[in-house]
Amino acid sequence: IESSTRQTGIWSLVSILSTLTASSSPDVKISSNGQAIAVWHSVSSGSDIIQSNLLTISTNTWGIVKTVTPASPAFHFNYPKVAIDSNGNATAIGYRYNYNSTTGSYYNVQVLASSLTSGAASWSLLPTVLSGNGIGNPAHLSLRIRADANGDVLAVWTNLYDGMTYTIES
Numbered sequence: 001i002e003s004s005t006r007q008t009g010i011w012s013l014v015s016i017l018s019t020l021t022a023s024s025s026p027d028v029k030i031s032s033n034g035q036a037i038a039v040w041h042s043v044s045s046g047s048d049i050i051q052s053n054l055l056t057i058s059t060n061t062w063g064i065v066k067t068v069t070p071a072s073p074a075f076h077f078n079y080p081k082v083a084i085d086s087n088g089n090a091t092a093i094g095y096r097y098n099y100n101s102t103t104g105s106y107y108n109v110q111v112l113a114s115s116l117t118s119g120a121a122s123w124s125l126l127p128t129v130l131s132g133n134g135i136g137n138p139a140h141l142s143l144r145i146r147a148d149a150n151g152d153v154l155a156v157w158t159n160l161y162d163g164m165t166y167t168i169e170s
Helices: none
Strands: 024-030 035-044 047-056 076-084 090-100 105-116 143-147 153-160 166-169
Touching: 035 076, 035 090, 047 090, 076 143, 090 143, 090 153, 105 153
Parallel strands: 024 076, 047 076
Antiparallel strands: 024 035, 035 047, 076 090, 090 105, 143 153, 153 166
C-alpha cells in the first residue's frame, strides 16, 4: 500500500504504508483538523488483518502502522472503510467472515466497527458487531461510513441472509 499527498498543487514522493504480503482494499479519509487516515487489508502470519496509519498533512508525515483487527485464524477480515471527524477521532468498519473452501460458501458474515480516539495508542480492543450473520461473499457486498463535524458517525452496508435478497442496513 502506497500513498502520495498533494499540497499547493504539488504531489509528494510516494510513501510506503505496508510491505506485508497480500495488502489490498485501501481506503482513506481526510479531516478538517489536518489529519488523514488510511486503512487496508493485509495478511500477517497467514491471518487476515485490517491495518491503519495516520498522516499529519502539514508535515506530510505518516505515523506508526496500527492493527485494527487482531490476527485470528478463525476469521477473515477484509474490505475496510474508515471515517475521521474534525477532532481526529476515527472509526473503521469491515467485514469479518468464515469461508468454506470445500463448498465455496461464506458464512458468519458480519460488519464490525472499531474506534481510534485522537492521540490513542491503539484501536478499541473489542470491535462492535453491527450486523447479523450473513452468508454473502463480502467482495460482492458494500460498506460506506461518514463522520460529521460533531463526531457523529453513520455506517451503511449490504448483507445477504437468505442467499437471494440483499439487505441495506445501518
